[in-house]
Amino acid sequence: EKKIRRIDSAKDKSRAREKDSERLKVEENVFDVPTLKILYTLSNKGVIKAMGGAISTGKEANVFYAEGPDKELAVKIYRIASSTFKAMDAYIMKDPRFTNIRKNKRDIIFAWTRKELQNLKRAKNAGVRVPEPILTEKNILIMEFMGENEAPYPLLKNTHLENEEAKNIFDIIVEYMRLLYKKANLVHADLSEYNILIDPNNLTPIFIDMGQSVTLEHPNAREFLYRDVQNILRFFSRYGIKDKPEELFKKIQAE
Ligand SMILES: N#C/C(=C\c1ccncc1)C(=O)NCc1ccccc1
Numbered sequence: 102e103k104k105i106r107r108i109d110s111a112k113d114k115s116r117a118r119e120k121d122s123e124r125l126k127v128e129e130n131v132f133d134v135p136t137l138k139i140l141y142t143l144s145n146k147g148v149i150k151a152m153g154g155a156i157s158t159g160k161e162a163n164v165f166y167a168e169g170p171d172k173e174l175a176v177k178i179y180r181i182a183s184s185t186f187k188a189m190d191a192y193i194m195k196d197p198r199f200t201n202i203r204k205n206k207r208d209i210i211f212a213w214t215r216k217e218l219q220n221l222k223r224a225k226n227a228g229v230r231v232p233e234p235i236l237t238e239k240n241i242l243i244m245e246f247m248g249e250n251e252a253p254y255p256l257l258k259n260t261h262l263e264n265e266e267a268k269n270i271f272d273i274i275v276e277y278m279r280l281l282y283k284k285a286n287l288v289h290a291d292l293s294e295y296n297i298l299i300d301p302n303n304l305t306p307i308f309i310d311m312g313q314s315v316t317l318e319h320p321n322a323r324e325f326l327y328r329d330v331q332n333i334l335r336f337f338s339r340y341g342i343k344d345k346p347e348e349l350f351k352k353i354q355a356e
Contacts, residue, residue: 112126136178148236148243149174156253161189166251173246175232177217179210181240189213192290192313194321208318210240217242217312220287227284229277230307247307248297254301257336258294266304274306274333277352287314288322292329294336326350
């Protein structure tokens with residue numbers, strides 16, 4: 102009996118070690134020294150009490166779960182070494198809010214991080230459901246965690262819906278695109294089933310990832326809006342939604 106218990110606990114330990122090494126591996130190549138310094142600063146300031154696991158990992162950023170002083174947090178860390186900052190160029194260099202930033206990589210990424218915070222604030226003020234934006238520190242964005250028990254809400258992409266439920270979600274998404282445009286003077290510019298979370302408690306959408314969102318002064322704002330419209334219609338066509346892109350494009354901009 103005792104022997105078996107010893108084996109079990111050894112197995113559990115090795116499994117736990119493997120999981121931690123998995124987690125450590127993600128964190129190793131993400132947490133470079135400057136990023137660790139910022140995380141220590143945020144922890145000393147009491148903004149972050151404990152870091153959790155990775156929620157999302159991508160080429161230009163990673164999102165981690167964290168415990169805050171009073172609520173759960175999502176910590177988005179933009180990679181400085183990321184190669185895709187070229188893509189950021191197309192959005193930020195023509196945005197009148199950021200024409201005066203220096204051209205070096207770190208400053209572009211710090212400006213981009215601040216831009217996502219600003220865009221989330223504007224979206225929230227316009228009545229669009231987004232994670233509550235909290236603060237940025239260099240290449241790190243702190244926002245409200247949208248999920249339960251350390252598990253993020255599912256992406257629209259991974260949510261099974263009945264046609265009726267999908268239609269309700271589609272109508273809210275269109276309303277949010279309209280509020281972003283008319284009230285927040287913004288276009289999401291990367292809207293798709295990969296950047297919308299679904300709150301399973303009421304099957305309603307949450308917009309995320311607004312680092313690339315642009316104001317209507319951006320020369321390509323309407324192009325980006327048309328692309329967002331096409332992405333959304335393409336995804337919802339599987340639920341029998343047949344709106345035309347031009348009509349939806351006009352409806353979102355209508356007085
Ligand atoms: N913001 C955000 C995100 C989730 C989230 C969940 C729960 N609460 C707040 C945010 C997210 O996955 N964004 C997409 C993404 C970012 C970075 C790499 C890959 C994919």
